[in-house]
Structures are given as structure tokens and as C-alpha cells.
Amino acid sequence: MRVIMIDDHALFRVGLQGLLEQRNIEVIAAIADGDEGIRLAQEHKPDVILLDLRMPDNSGLDILSRIREHKIDIPVTILTTSNEEQDLREALNRGAQGYLLKDMEPDELVGALRDIVKGKNVVAQNMTDVLTRMAQGKTAENDSNSAFADLTPRETEILSLLAEGQSNKVIARNLGISDGTVKLHVKAILRKLNIHSRVEAAVIAVEKGLRYNKSAT
Amino acid sequence: MRVIMIDDHALFRVGLQGLLEQRNIEVIAAIADGDEGIRLAQEHKPDVILLDLRMPDNSGLDILSRIREHKIDIPVTILTTSNEEQDLREALNRGAQGYLLKDMEPDELVGALRDIVKGKNVVAQNMTDVLTRMAQGKTAENDSNSAFADLTPRETEILSLLAEGQSNKVIARNLGISDGTVKLHVKAILRKLNIHSRVEAAVIAVEKGLRYNKSAT
DNA sequence: TGACAACTATCCCATATGGGATAGGGTGGG
DNA sequence: CCCACCCTATCCCATATGGGATAGTTGTCA
Numbered sequence: 001m002r003v004i005m006i007d008d009h010a011l012f013r014v015g016l017q018g019l020l021e022q023r024n025i026e027v028i029a030a031i032a033d034g035d036e037g038i039r040l041a042q043e044h045k046p047d048v049i050l051l052d053l054r055m056p057d058n059s060g061l062d063i064l065s066r067i068r069e070h071k072i073d074i075p076v077t078i079l080t081t082s083n084e085e086q087d088l089r090e091a092l093n094r095g096a097q098g099y100l101l102k103d104m105e106p107d108e109l110v111g112a113l114r115d116i117v118k119g120k121n122v123v124a125q126n127m128t129d130v131l132t133r134m135a136q137g138k139t140a141e142n143d144s145n146s147a148f149a150d151l152t153p154r155e156t157e158i159l160s161l162l163a164e165g166q167s168n169k170v171i172a173r174n175l176g177i178s179d180g181t182v183k184l185h186v187k188a189i190l191r192k193l194n195i196h197s198r199v200e201a202a203v204i205a206v207e208k209g210l211r212y213n214k215s216a217t
Numbered sequence: 218m219r220v221i222m223i224d225d226h227a228l229f230r231v232g233l234q235g236l237l238e239q240r241n242i243e244v245i246a247a248i249a250d251g252d253e254g255i256r257l258a259q260e261h262k263p264d265v266i267l268l269d270l271r272m273p274d275n276s277g278l279d280i281l282s283r284i285r286e287h288k289i290d291i292p293v294t295i296l297t298t299s300n301e302e303q304d305l306r307e308a309l310n311r312g313a314q315g316y317l318l319k320d321m322e323p324d325e326l327v328g329a330l331r332d333i334v335k336g337k338n339v340v341a342q343n344m345t346d347v348l349t350r351m352a353q354g355k356t357a358e359n360d361s362n363s364a365f366a367d368l369t370p371r372e373t374e375i376l377s378l379l380a381e382g383q384s385n386k387v388i389a390r391n392l393g394i395s396d397g398t399v400k401l402h403v404k405a406i407l408r409k410l411n412i413h414s415r416v417e418a419a420v421i422a423v424e425k426g427l428r429y430n431k432s433a434t
Numbered sequence: 435t436g437a438c439a440a441c442t443a444t445c446c447c448a449t450a451t452g453g454g455a456t457a458g459g460g461t462g463g464g
Numbered sequence: 465c466c467c468a469c470c471c472t473a474t475c476c477c478a479t480a481t482g483g484g485a486t487a488g489t490t491g492t493c494a
Contacts, residue, residue: 135351
């Protein structure tokens with residue numbers, strides 16, 4: 001494996017370089033200048049680029065953006081001390097494959113680098129808390145019940161069946177009531193959620209994590 | 218630290234229990250029955266609940282949902298062998314604080330549990346690849362979404378609009394085509410997904426993380 | 435060039451859905 | 465006791481949806 005390291009701390013560069021080379025990783029360059037790093041990356045095509053975030057003139061994030069602008073198809077991993085959510089978010093948005101912390105164990109770091117070279121995304125264990133919240137923010141608000149607060153128990157039950165794709169008639173059969181009654185409940189649901197179709201109701205139910213309680217007895 | 222373990226593999230339960238107890242973690246219960254586990258959790262208020270995903274009668278996900286329905290405010294961590302993206306996604310959506318893999322080192326596991334008890338979310342290092350993609354909101358285009366594999370680009374586009382709750386007529390207007398054509402596409406979608414209503418299509422789209430690419434092909 | 439897939443559009447028809455209105459029975463609180 | 469709320473049920477009606485069929489145009493690939 002061949003890497004380029006961009007970091008403004010000379011001491012850190014030397015230390016890490018030795019550490020990587022002990023583990024049979026070739027360090028093509030270990031420098032502080034981001035633009036020079038980009039040039040070297042284009043020239044030497046390393047397997048991965050290690051990038052510090054906090055640097056005096058150029059932020060690591062800017063360098064990351066420029067790497068991507070140059071359409072350099074080499075994985076980049078951030079290697080920093082920052083455990084700020086915003087940094088992680090920005091790094092991933094700008095196309096980093098890895099976000100590693102400088103207090104990792106050397107062998108962990110090397111393992112992470114190997115995974116990244118294999119095409120995986122790797123984020124430091126200490127950041128999974130933040131990452132998890134990010135993932136939940138993008139996919140589903142799990143706090144749920146607020147949106148359904150006004151729904152009666154029966155309406156909630158019918159909404160969950162509706163969200164399985166069941167028609168009014170099927171819901172009626174499952175609950176042992178007339179389909180006309182189900183229709184009425186559905187209309188109440190639409191009114192309370194301020195929407196106009198069962199599809200929207202189903203999507204909201206799924207996104208909010210409403211789950212079918214098949215306590216049908 | 219006091220934990221309850223719900224797992225259908227007796228051998229695994231015993232092994233893990235011994236392992237945890239060696240490390241000063243009290244295992245209040247180590248059982249296969251999810252409902253009994255919920256009851257014990259209500260009674261003994263452990264610091265964390267360990268939950269297997271793949272179990273014969275009750276899926277671990279169902280148990281997780283029921284724990285949340287009971288408003289039991291105890292962190293739950295999934296402890297499984299599954300590295301499936303869908304499992305991780307569902308677990309987080311249903312409110313799991315942790316997603317750990319059974320091949321973790323014991324000390325890693327214990328460390329993760331301590332973090333979870335402290336209120337952090339922890340996801341196994343091996344899953345950060347998937348988690349990263351989730352955080353970036355990808356999930357759909359990247360892994361070529363098996364379920365949508367046979368949909369044409371136009372059909373995929375229409376499905377994403379459908380999943381926003383739009384009617385055929387609105388979709389038609391948005392795409393600048395006739396509503397009859399939209400109907401035809403929707404029918405093709407239903408046929409290919411082997412379902413019979415647009416509600417099911419919308420739910421599948423949302424659950425699979427299909428996001429509207431308004432990049433217009 | 436010819437085959438093929440995709441996108442477009444149209445027709446018919448049965449059923450489902452959404453909106454509106456009304457009303458009896460049950461339950462719980464003031 | 466009466467009121468409010470929930471669950472049940474029914475009626476009407478306009479529109480949307482799902483299923484089936486046919487067909488012209490375009491672009492691509494063999």
C-alpha cells in the first residue's frame with residue numbers, strides 16, 4: 001500500500017511515517033502543503049491520501065474539495081483530532097472515504113486504511129455516535145408519536161394496517177368491522193394529518209416508524 | 218453495569234454471560250423469549266438490553282419495537298452476526314442505541330456497552346461503511362437496489378414521485394406527459410414489484426431508501 | 435437493417451378512494 | 465345527568481386507481 005500524507009505538524013508526520021513504514025506501507029510523501037500534495041497524488045497515484053483537517057492556511061476540507069474537483073479518483077481519509085459533528089458531516093459530504101482520529105491504535109489505523117483501500121468507508125469508532133445520529137436524521141425521525149398524537153387508538157391501528165398496503169376492505173375484514181367504517185377512520189386520519197391521500201399517510205407512518213402491533217387477539 | 222440478554226442460542230448465551238461476568242457485568246437474565254425479556258426489563262431496569270436479531274418465532278426487530286411501545290427507557294443494542302444494511306437501518310429506525318457484531322473482541326464489546334450506557338450510540342466498526350452511506354443518504358443508487366433492478370429510469374423516477382404521495386395526474390404534470398402514460402408506468406411498476414397498489418409501492422420505495430433524484434435523468 | 439426496449443398515448447371498464455352528511459351505542463368526566 | 469368523544473354504520477357522488485389492450489416514435493445494439 002502506498003500513501004500520501006498531508007499534515008501541517010512536522011512531528012506528527014515523521015512519527016506516523018515511521019509507524020506506517022514499519023508496517024510495510026510506503027509513504028510517498030508526507031508534507032504540509034495541500035496543493036503540492038494534490039500534485040503529487042496526480043503524479044504518483046497513491047492508494048489512499050491521509051489528510052489533516054485543521055491546518056493554518058488551507059483547511060483540510062478545502063483541500064478535500066479540490067482533490068475531488070480535480071477528479072482524482074483516490075480515496076481520502078481524514079486523520080484528525082476533531083470529534084466535531086460538523087467536521088465529520090462536511091468531510092463525508094465532500095467525499096471522504098474515511099474519518100479517523102489521531103488517538104487510534106496504530107494497528108487499528110492500518111486496518112482502517114486497508115479497508116479504505118478495499119473500497120469501504122471507515123469512520124472511527126468514537127464517531128459512530130455522531131454518525132448514527134446523522135444516519136437517523138437522513139432516513140427517519142424516530143421520535144414518532146408527536147405526529148400521531150391526535151389520532152385515536154383505532155385510527156392509529158388502521159393507519160398501521162394502511163401502511164402495510166392494505167385496502168379499506170382488507171382492513172375491515174382484519175378488524176371485523178365494515179369497510180364503510182374503515183373509510184371513515186381513514187378520512188379522519190387524512191384530516192388530522194392534513195394530507196389528502198392514503199399514500200401520503202402510509203409514507204408518513206413508515207418514515208415515523210409506526211409499527212403494526214398485531215395484538216389482534 | 219447490569220444487563221439483560223435476549224438470544225435464542227443457548228450456547229451463545231452461556232458463553233457471553235460468563236464472559237461478561239468475568240468483567241464485572243451483572244447478567245440479570247439470559248433468555249430466548251423476547252416477551253419474557255421485556256417483562257424482566259420492566260421489573261429489573263437493567264442498564265442495557267442485548268438483543269439478537271435473527272430468532273425463530275419473534276424477530277429481534279419486533280421485540281425492539283415492542284420494547285419501545287412499552288415506553289421502556291432502557292438502551293437496547295443489537296448483537297448479531299448480520300452485516301446486512303437493511304438490518305442496521307431497521308434497528309436504528311426502531312430506536313436501537315447500538316448495533317454490534319458477534320465477532321467483536323470481548324473487550325471491545327464491553328467497551329461498547331459502557332459507551333452505550335453512557336448514552337452514546339455505538340455501531341460496530343465493520344458496519345461503518347454501511348452507516349456512512351446511510352448518513353450520506355445514499356443507499357439507493359449505490360448498491361443497485363435489488364428490488365428496483367428491473368425498473369426503467371422513467372419508472373424509477375415515477376416511483377419516487379409516487380412515494381411522495383403525488384397522484385398520477387400531478388406526476389404527469391410534473392413530468393410534462395399525459396396522465397394516461399403515468400398510469401401505464403405505474404402499472405408496470407406494480408407488475409414488476411409483484412404488488413397491487415400504489416401504497417405498497419410507496420412503502421417499498423421509502424423503506425428501501427429511494428430518494429427523488431430530481432436530476433431529471 | 436432489423437429486433438428490441440423504452441417512452442409516449444389512447445381506449446374501455448370495474449373497483450377503490452376521498453369528501454360530505456347523518457346517526458345509534460358506549461364510555462368517561464364534569 | 466348531560467356532554468364529549470370514540471367506534472360503529474350507512475347513504476350519495478365525483479374522481480382516482482388498477483387491469484387489459486393497442487400502437488406510434490425513438491434510440492440502441494447486434
